[in-house]
Amino acid sequence: MTGRFSGKVAIITGSSFGIGRATALLFAKEGAKVTVTGRSEERLQGSKQALLDAGISDSNFLIVPADITTSSGQDALISKTLEKFGQINILVNNAGASIADSQNRAGLDQGIDTYEKVLKLNVQSVIEMTQKIRPHLAKTRGEIVNVSSVAALKFAHVRNPYYPLAKAALDQYTRSAAIDLISQGIRVNTVNPGVVATGFHESCTGLSTEESQKFYDKVGANKSAIPCGFSGRPEHIAKAIAFLADRDSSEYIIGQNIIADGGTSLVLGFHAQLPQK
Ligand code: NDP
DSSP: OOSTTTTOEEEETTTTSHHHHHHHHHHHHTTOEEEEEESOHHHHHHHHHHHHHTTOOGGGEEEEEOOTTSHHHHHHHHHHHHHHHSOOOEEEEOOOOOOOOTTOOOGGGSOHHHHHHHHIIIIIHHHHHHHHHHHHHHHHTOEEEEEOOGGGSSOOOSSOOHHHHHHHHHHHHHHHHHHHHGGGTOEEEEEEEOSBOSSHHHHHHOOOHHHHHHHHHHHHHOTTTOTTSSOBOHHHHHHHHHHHHOHHHHTTOOSOEEEESTTHHHHTGGGGGSOOO
16 A cells, blocks of 8 residues: 555554544555554454455454553564564553443542552553653664543543543653654654543553443543543544654644644533533
């Protein structure tokens, strides 16, 4: 396939499902060679099938089962990508989740063990991947796109404090990394999604796929929550990630956030209580 990512090699973390899978598909359709990763073999098979169904040759993608919070998983991702494709141009730090408290403690009573797990996945793994990939992206004047959340914005999240905290830390890390890495020609930016219908809600609530879909349909129909009138699809976020990963499109954008949320962040709080037309 040819396109704006022809000749580029991209590692997309958390690409066994949801936003990451859609991003891997979009990048591959636009010419990139992609490394697809996640922990679940079954989900990875789903991504492999989606790539094959889209006409992507298996010489243009690599599947690496790995836990992104482990040093060995991070190292395997980078070394296996280099082994198969010889270079790395783009890293999308997309793997993330809001992890439920191990003992069902609520709000500020949630344990430090939960805090540590949430921070390890959503922030620490990004820091470690950035440190490890830096020399490789310096060689190619590459791009990093982090996937944060509107949860990082300045609103209180009483029921679930650690995930928003982690994503706010990720946004701040993006700014510091962007200024440091641009000295080597590497650009770093972030996409902050709002509600997107993926496996996210299912994994953090333990609800079934059907129940989660009902949640996405219901919240999407509520214009005081999502003014555009529907929950986002993974492809919406993939397109924003692709824009930031494509130097031709976004060369002058350094260390910034694109909020892709159907308008949610404009109506949170006070405005949501006002009568709607
Ligand atoms: P999904 O649950 O659909 O996908 C999450 C992906 O992350 C899966 O591929 C999963 O793979 C991977 N993952 C989770 N933990 C690990 C781990 N320890 N090691 C390796 N991979 C891991 O969620 P989304 O696609 O929605 O989430 C993508 C990103 O978008 C996340 O950073 C999330 O915080 C963010 N986001 C999502 C929103 C939404 O409404 N959906 C809103 C705002 C932000 P596997 O299960 O195979 O390990």
